[in-house]
Amino acid sequence: MSDDRLRSARDALRHQREWFARIAAEAAAGTPIALVNADVPHELFRALDVPYVVNQWWSSVAASRGAAQSGLDAVARAGLPRDSEPYNLIGMGNVLNGDSDVVPGWGSLPRPALVATDYTGDVTRKLFEAWRDVVGVELFAFESVAQTAPVDEWWRFIADDWERVVGSRRIDLMVAELHELRAVLERISGRSYDEDRLREMLALGNEQAEWNRRTRDLIASARPLPVRVNDTIPAVMLPQWHRGTEWARDAARALHDEIAERVADGYAVVPDERARLMWIGRGLWFDMDFYRHFEEHYGAVFVWSMYLSIAADGYARHGGEPLRALASRFIGFHERLYVAPEASDWYVAQARQHGVDGVVHLVSDDPRGGWAITAALEKAGIPVFVLRADNADESTYDAEEVRAQVAEWLRMLRPTGPT
Amino acid sequence: MSAALRTPVIAVVGRDVPIELIEAHGAMVRRLELHPGSDVAEATEILGTGMDPAAIAVLAGVLETDAAPLDAIVLCSDSDATQRLFFGLRELARTKPERALPPIHLVDIVHLPRASSLEYAREEVGLLAARLQAWTGRTPSAADLARAVRERDLARLLLAEMRRRVDGATFFAWRSSVDEMPAAVAVERLRAALAAEPDPIPDSVPVALTGSSQYGPEVVAAIEACGARVVADDCAGGSLGLEIGAREPSLDGLAERYWRDGDSAHRGSAPERAARLAIAAERQGARAIVSYARRRDDAASWEVAAVRSATSLPVIVLHDQEYGGVDRSLLIDALGEKGGARV
Ligand code: SF4
Ligand code: SF4
Numbered sequence: 097m098s099d100d101r102l103r104s105a106r107d108a109l110r111h112q113r114e115w116f117a118r119i120a121a122e123a124a125a126g127t128p129i130a131l132v133n134a135d136v137p138h139e140l141f142r143a144l145d146v147p148y149v150v151n152q153w154w155s156s157v158a159a160s161r162g163a164a165q166s167g168l169d170a171v172a173r174a175g176l177p178r179d180s181e182p183y184n185l186i187g188m189g190n191v192l193n194g195d196s197d198v199v200p201g202w203g204s205l206p207r208p209a210l211v212a213t214d215y216t217g218d219v220t221r222k223l224f225e226a227w228r229d230v231v232g233v234e235l236f237a238f239e240s241v242a243q244t245a246p247v248d249e250w251w252r253f254i255a256d257d258w259e260r261v262v263g264s265r266r267i268d269l270m271v272a273e274l275h276e277l278r279a280v281l282e283r284i285s286g287r288s289y290d291e292d293r294l295r296e297m298l299a300l301g302n303e304q305a306e307w308n309r310r311t312r313d314l315i316a317s318a319r320p321l322p323v324r325v326n327d328t329i330p331a332v333m334l335p336q337w338h339r340g341t342e343w344a345r346d347a348a349r350a351l352h353d354e355i356a357e358r359v360a361d362g363y364a365v366v367p368d369e370r371a372r373l374m375w376i377g378r379g380l381w382f383d384m385d386f387y388r389h390f391e392e393h394y395g396a397v398f399v400w401s402m403y404l405s406i407a408a409d410g411y412a413r414h415g416g417e418p419l420r421a422l423a424s425r426f427i428g429f430h431e432r433l434y435v436a437p438e439a440s441d442w443y444v445a446q447a448r449q450h451g452v453d454g455v456v457h458l459v460s461d462d463p464r465g466g467w468a469i470t471a472a473l474e475k476a477g478i479p480v481f482v483l484r485a486d487n488a489d490e491s492t493y494d495a496e497e498v499r500a501q502v503a504e505w506l507r508m509l510r511p512t513g514p515t
Numbered sequence: 516m517s518a519a520l521r522t523p524v525i526a527v528v529g530r531d532v533p534i535e536l537i538e539a540h541g542a543m544v545r546r547l548e549l550h551p552g553s554d555v556a557e558a559t560e561i562l563g564t565g566m567d568p569a570a571i572a573v574l575a576g577v578l579e580t581d582a583a584p585l586d587a588i589v590l591c592s593d594s595d596a597t598q599r600l601f602f603g604l605r606e607l608a609r610t611k612p613e614r615a616l617p618p619i620h621l622v623d624i625v626h627l628p629r630a631s632s633l634e635y636a637r638e639e640v641g642l643l644a645a646r647l648q649a650w651t652g653r654t655p656s657a658a659d660l661a662r663a664v665r666e667r668d669l670a671r672l673l674l675a676e677m678r679r680r681v682d683g684a685t686f687f688a689w690r691s692s693v694d695e696m697p698a699a700v701a702v703e704r705l706r707a708a709l710a711a712e713p714d715p716i717p718d719s720v721p722v723a724l725t726g727s728s729q730y731g732p733e734v735v736a737a738i739e740a741c742g743a744r745v746v747a748d749d750c751a752g753g754s755l756g757l758e759i760g761a762r763e764p765s766l767d768g769l770a771e772r773y774w775r776d777g778d779s780a781h782r783g784s785a786p787e788r789a790a791r792l793a794i795a796a797e798r799q800g801a802r803a804i805v806s807y808a809r810r811r812d813d814a815a816s817w818e819v820a821a822v823r824s825a826t827s828l829p830v831i832v833l834h835d836q837e838y839g840g841v842d843r844s845l846l847i848d849a850l851g852e853k854g855g856a857r858v
């Protein structure tokens with residue numbers, strides 16, 4: 097399967113390694129760096145020349161290279177719960193361990209001068225406060241306030257009419273916070289804020305979003321499916337962490353062009369494509385052959401990725417004052433991905449756009465629940481297979497049994513299809 | 516029945532709902548909290564299995580009982596679970612109008628120590644006032660509001676005094692019923708109770724309680740039945756924030772009070788909370804600290820290390836507990852070992 101991997105994914109990965117090596121060298125030479133959660137406005141860090149590492153990205157690197165356990169052990173030695181949100185904790189543990197936690201091929205996570213997060217949920221907040229109170233790193237926190245009057249079909253309007261869709265009061269709050277963050281970043285980097293620079297970065301981010309939108313639309317309309325969604329994830333996500341640079345915009349364009357080439361060549365993930373499916377939920381990491389199994393035995397392909405589609409629909413913000421536009425880019429992601437009706441309506445629209453025959457919805461033992469999303473899809477006439485699995489606990493997962501159930505459901509979905 | 520003919524009843528969930536404002540609008544406050552053991556199947560389906568079971572129980576209560584006598588439900592963002600409960604109810608109302616749920620509202624009080632957060636909280640209190648006006652058809656005068664704020668502050672101060680005088684179960688029973696009484700009635704009853712002779716102190720291990728919210732005496736009583744006496748706590752629904760008063764008895768003053776009152780396990784800073792708990796525990800003669808958390812209510816697990824370093828008292832960790840339950844054998848053993856109890 098390695099020969100059909102995307103060129104753009106390999107290029108993004110190579111760039112990421114070079115970039116991280118550079119950051120690590122700079123940090124070693126005394127440049128202050130930041131560690132930030134995925135939901136904070138990265139562009140302001142970039143505009144003030146404070147290099148940042150995204151917490152979730154580092155976790156995925158450390159976890160895939162065997163450096164997660166030693167990090168979590170360090171967290172536990174500090175008296176903190178290692179299993180309350182392990183995926184967001186690994187970096188903290190790696191920093192506690194310092195140079196002894198080396199991720200093969202990457203090196204160590206430098207100790208940040210600043211960590212930043214928004215205060216979603218109960219645990220993210222506690223976890224970042226532990227960066228401050230236990231690790232001794234400065235913390236910048238954003239409030240996370242709720243949208244109580246959801247806007248219909250947000251994805252159609254948010255790029256231009258963001259002031260209305262996101263809500264002025266929430267934007268006012270975050271802009272005030274961004275002014276405070278700006279002062280912190282100026283102090284740390286010794287640079288001063290330049291509004292034109294931020295404006296340019298926002299424009300590059302908009303271009304990147306536009307390429308992602310074209311890529312998503314291309315995949316949605318192509319028959320057969322030209323690329324495994326899992327292969328697009330690194331090619332979409334790595335450039336997202338460099339949003340606001342020309343490299344990131346060009347990487348998004350390269351991904352688009354590569355997939356367009358595949359479509360023109362008639363490339364198919366499964367030549368005899370018999371069912372188009374949508375996967376909602378986290379990855380089934382303890383049954384990695386699940387998708388391949390259904391491709392090979394049932395001609396069923398999974399055509400949709402939340403990562404590409406939110407990169408396509410969630411980030412563009414045109415016009416307005418740069419700090420307001422930036423704030424509006426980051427407020428409410430959680431609701432658009434996980435809270436009905438914003439999230440459920442979007443999943444329905446995405447299922448329709450991708451012409452799926454059905455949805456496999458992984459509902460795990462996490463606080464998001466999935467009731468409203470399943471209900472909305474079913475109400476829209478889209479068949480849903482609810483796969484219940486606690487993805488923290490492999491022992492409750494019976495791969496044979498789950499595959500048999502999904503296969504049975506597929507047969508009902510397409511009575512004349514796979515046998 | 517028109518609102519003018521009877522007293523409106525407004526249900527609340529969580530600790531960030533300014534109940535004074537409800538009272539100022541001439542409505543009764545009802546705290547939505549279900550007793551363990553009711554049928555939670557549908558509520559679990561809606562909210563998922565990854566939630567603090569207390570929120571699931573509240574939803575089960577709304578679904579199971581006839582919600583019609585409630586004029587509205589006001590929720591807040593004092594924890595992830597309360598906010599998710601709001602989203603769940605909102606979606607249920609939207610997709611199942613036949614269930615005739617009462618109107619719901621989220622008052623999203625934030626607590627970061629910044630002017631922008633205070634301003635947001637101020638707007639939220641203003642929006643709640645507008646909703647209450649619409650639901651009750653009443654507009655409180657400045658004097659009505661000032662009276663409600665002052666009386667509620669006084670009721671809380673009397674509760675703080677009560678906290679120092681009685682065992683945990685008695686205190687938590689007072690605490691949860693006082694929210695539902697008109698403040699003037701609460702003040703009168705609390706004064707009468709405080710004037711009476713204090714109960715004799717039972718022979719049990721004095722402990723301080725931290726962790727999950729406790730809106731009722733059940734869990735505290737179960738802990739005390741194991742040979743402990745809860746003499747101090749920093750739980751939501753318990754003595755947390757009782758001594759915080761409004762600096763002025765106005766809408767802005769109320770907003771400022773609730774913005775400041777954010778030191779719960781879910782929203783506060785672990786070392787600051789631990790330092791205060793350690794002082795309260797010492798003052799009240801506690802011999803151990805009990806950290807109690809329900810299953811899926813993870814905030815408390817992030818505070819244990821801070822509590823341990825703030826105090827030399829032994830810390831008994833009772834986490835992952837079933838809703839309403841207490842691991843009795845674990846607690847009894849720990850009290851025997853760490854608290855020097857004779858149980
Ligand atoms: S692909 Fe992106 S979102 Fe997914 S784990 Fe990696 S960095 Fe995180
Ligand atoms: S999920 Fe498994 S089968 Fe699918 S691409 Fe990844 S490794 Fe291959």
